[in-house]
Amino acid sequence: MDDLDRQILSILRRDARTPYTEIADRVGTSEGTVRNRVERLVEDGIIERFTVATSTGNVKSMIELSVDVNVDTSAVSDRIIEWEEVDSVWQVSGDQDIVLVVDAADTERVNQLITRARELDEVVNTKTRLILDERLG
16 A cells, blocks of 8 residues: 555545545546556455445444453454444453444433443443544544
8 A cells, every 4th residue: 555545545534425536636646546546445455345424413432341351352343243323343452352333322222232232241341431522534
């Protein structure tokens, strides 16, 4: 990945719908070059998916999970990512092992997700943070 790829990715992170012609103008190359670069970035797994960011008025939160030391965090993450309202699952370092990024209709639904996480045999502790404001870059 070179500087041109990084410039293209920066533009797509802000708006994945940006036309290739506009990206090409902004980075100083041709539309065909941008198209080929994006296709290669997808094939190489650098771009994992194109997604939608919403402003729904929902309650966004991070539910942090600590799991037992002998737990396969990847296996737990694979199960949790299937839960409705879970946007992302991060495996992290520090006091917690897994972080769920949640977009729920209300705090009652966030609380239900916390309870569901606590009911997992692998989970030994949870900590929840409500997201008060978000800036995407």
